[in-house]
Amino acid sequence: MPDPARAFTLLFLGVLALMVFLRLWLSARQITHIRAHRDAVPQQFSERVSLAAHQRAADYCVARTRLARLALAVEVAVLLCFTLGGGLQVLHDFWSARLDGPWYGVALIFSAVAISGVVDLPLSLYAQFVLEQRFGFNRMTPRLFLLDLAKQLALGALIGTPVLLAVLWLMVRMGEAWWLYVWLFWCAFNLLAVFVYPAWIAPLFNTFTSLDDAALKARIEALLSRCGFSSSGLFVMDGSKRSAHGNAYFTGFGKTKRIVFFDTLLGRLDPPEVEAVLAHELGHFAHRHLVWRIAAIFAATLILLYVLGCLMDAGWFYAGLGVGAEDGDARDAAMALLLFFWLVPVFAFPATPLLSLLSRRNEFDADRYAAAHASAADLSRALIKLYEDNAATLTPDPLYSLFYDSHPPAAQRVLRLSSL
Secondary structure (H helix, E strand, C coil): CCHHHHHHHHHHHHHHHHHHHHHHHHHHHHHHHHHHCCCCCCHHHCCCCCHHHHHHHHHHHHHHHHHHHHHHHHHHHHHHHHCCCCHHHHHHHHHHCCCCCHHHHHHHHHHHHHHHHHHHHHHHHHHHHHHHHHCCCECCCHHHHHHHHHHHHHHHHHHHHHHHHHHHHHHHHCHHHHHHHHHHHHHHHHHHHHHHHHHHHHHHCCCEEECCCHHHHHHHHHHHHHHCCCCCCEEEECHHHCECCCCEEEECCHHHCEEEEEHHHHHHCCHHHHHHHHHHHHHHHHCCHHHHHHHHHHHHHHHHHHHHHHHCCCHHHHHCCCCCCCCCCHHHHHHHHHHHHHHHHHHCHHHHHHHHHHHHHHHHHHHHHHHHHCCHHHHHHHHHHHHHHCCCCCCCCHHHHHHHCCCCCHHHHHHHHHCC
16 A cells, blocks of 8 residues: 555544544543433423423433444444445446446445445434334334335435436536536535425425414414514424424525424424524524525535545545545546545544534524514423423533534523523
């Protein structure tokens, strides 16, 4: 192995080992901290959350964290088997003898993704039908699980095939600046998906009905009017057919913009609390959080594609990861995509706490907006109900929460809301 390739192998293994160590260490802290606080409800929640609900949340969080540790082990094993273990080289040898050009690349990527999916399937089944079932959240039947999986595979093939063909064609035909053309195509595709998803994709998986509670609808429309917000409709989604977890969200842009409530959320919250939760979501739009997030993702994608453009013709990049292809045609484009975007989560892991911090700040901004346009007390009550119903722990490890949590811990949010 050439020296640059050997050096890159050692760098890859070192960064991977550091990521695994940090994730395992943080998860161990989380489990220990939650267990240590399992037998007492935090004082500020003692009048609104029962000890039984608090202990259930603690046990649920510990179980999920343990499953995440197992998933991490599987993830790392699959990555090493595909790279230094020679798995991608085997797939390359198999498909290159049968296909050529972009179709080789599509077959290579799809087969690698399919193998990864098959390996992950037992964990998904365990999470849904054992862990979620144990804590009373699962509403999904095996038939629905298989039906969802079939739909996802069909959509992946129908949408993913032309997208991959276009990307691989651009990578080969657009010269050294291919990364810019691929980025422009990727941005256009994602913006189109934002418009298409609410009307065409989401209804394939769930039933959406217009909100028919006249009093709640009038309350929400009054809130929208106060906030200067318009939408194409208020919808209720049958989330209860898969899970007991509750949620609400916005989707789409412009005329396709919709407000969607899970039926489980409407069944749990009082109308003033629903209004406060919606005001929080409106706060994200008022502060343009979604726009900034999309812009940040596009900017990061541009940088990553540029870096990939610099690495694509470097033989040490492939050899250092257990792949011998160095001929610079479409098969290297597909191989480069696979290798690079498998490595990104490993090398970008240190940025996780920064992204979490920015997300938590956005949540505080949205909470302030909700307090100004609805009721801080109603939002606080709604949050506590949702934390309890979703079995979210009230006592996360501070360092784990600082590193991972996209939403502030319940104690911080409720304390801030009480001062607004």
